[in-house]
Amino acid sequence: MNSPALQRGTFLFLLAVVTIAFGWILLPFSGAVMWSVALAILFTPIYRRLVKRMGGRRNLAAFTTLLLATIIVVIPLVVITVSVVDEVSVVQQMIRSGDISFTSYFQQIVNALPHWALDLLNRFGLGNVEGFIGRVSQSALKSSQLIATHAVSIGQNTFEFLVSFGIMLYLLFFLLRDGAELSKTIRNSLPLAKPHTHYLLNKFTTVIRATIKGNIAVAAAQGIIGGIAFSFLGVQGALLWGVLMGFLSLLPAVGAALIWAPVAIYFLAVGDIGKSLTLIFIGVFVIGLVDNILRPLLVGKDTQMPDYIVLMSTIGGIALFGINGFVIGPVIAALFMAAWDLFASSGEGERDMPPLP
Structure with missing residues (x-):
């Protein structure tokens, strides 16, 4: 009744319960x-x-x-x-x-x-x-x-x-x-091989750092450019629309266009061709290039994830977790890819493991 297997099983059950309870408190x-x-x-x-x-x-x-x-x-x-x-x-x-x-x-x-x-x-x-x-x-x-x-x-x-x-x-x-x-304690506590633990934790920190820096840089650049363009063209509430463009730029490729494209269409419809073409040019060749150049360099390059994975994980993360999802989504996607890389390489020996960042 007091066998080592029973003791270990009881301890693991207790460990799971207190961990879930602590997470519930937080x-x-x-x-x-x-x-x-x-x-x-x-x-x-x-x-x-x-x-x-x-x-x-x-x-x-x-x-x-x-x-x-x-x-x-x-x-x-x-x-x-x-x-x-x-x-x-x-x-x-x-x-x-x-x-x-x-x-x-x-x-x-x-x-x-x-x-x-x-x-x-x-x-x-x-x-x-x-x-x-x-x-x-x-x-x-x-x-x-x-x-x-x-x-x-x-x-x-x-x-x-x-x-x-x-x-x-x-x-x-x-x-x-x-x-x-704390990081050392986590590495020593996880029931994984030390190289695997080191690789996954490094991937975690790299993705968070790249996602925050990259998305904030893109959002700030697109919001500032869009706000200045709207102010120059006489659009009322330019600061508000600039902030909205920066916020929506968290959605790669299409975010800022949800604001400037309808305004460009309106200018075109009322016959203000000059303002419409100016806004389209700024939206496509300035705001669009910021997204297409900065985001892959600052996010995709450091995370070593394809652009479409970054796009889908960001949108999915925001849909599930709100504003926090633009960080949580890419982190989960990166850990998913890293874990499967480790699993695929584990059958070929430790020397074939993905290189540590």
């Missing part, structure tokens, strides 16, 4: 934990340099790195968020006053369509333009109500956000200071 703050780990991986090289320059004072180096992370990441996000909130309130007032009317914009586009296009709409049952506009307006009204509801929810959850933010900064400090020891 579940409400999973986003804070994930971003603290991601930022720790991203800023660890800076922390190591500071440790050398500060004579091995790890606490001071970790605190300095935390301040740098706050200045580089947190403060710009807060400033942009406040500016966007002000911009949204201005745009909302203009929509209520009628200065901005998406219904009239759509009507102008329909009125500019040639007869063959109208016949094509009639053939597909879309000829009732007024009814279609009514449905679009109704959908816009429901969307605004939904946004207002979420805004109230965000206001009610401000305390929870502040708690999560505080946990993230607190955990980031200790991950920076003790990250090397």
Whole structure:
């Protein structure tokens, strides 16, 4: 009854139970934990340099790195968020006053369509333009109500956000200071061969670092270019649309086009050919090239994943995990590919294992 096999089985069961229970406790703050780990991986090289320059004072180096992370990441996000909130309130007032009317914009586009296009709409049952506009307006009204509801929810959850933010900064400090020891403990605890464990953990850190740096660089570049272009062309709410383009650029290939393409179509429909061609040129040859050049270089090259895997894993991750999914999706995809590479090479001997990064 007290055999070693029974003891081991009981211990493994207990280990699984307490691990699941601990994960359950951390579940409400999973986003804070994930971003603290991601930022720790991203800023660890800076922390190591500071440790050398500060004579091995790890606490001071970790605190300095935390301040740098706050200045580089947190403060710009807060400033942009406040500016966007002000911009949204201005745009909302203009929509209520009628200065901005998406219904009239759509009507102008329909009125500019040639007869063959109208016949094509009639053939597909879309000829009732007024009814279609009514449905679009109704959908816009429901969307605004939904946004207002979420805004109230965000206001009610401000305390929870502040708690999560505080946990993230607190955990980031200790991950920076003790990250090397924690990583060593994980490597020694995992029931895998040491070369396999080392390879998978290196793949994990490489993908997180490349994904965050690459996606943030692409989002910032596309958002800035799009916002400047909209401001130059006289589009109202240029800052808001620029931020939306940056956010949607997390969807590779098609993200920013969801904003600038309809505006270009509108300019073309109302006869403003110059603005339309300018925006199309900027969208295709400037914003598009940023996505097609920077993303493969910063994300695909370091992660050693094909572009289509990066695309599918990013979209799938965002669909399942929200904004956090643009990091979680590629990480899962990279670990999937790395694990199968190890499995395929395990039958050919350790010497044929994929090279360590």
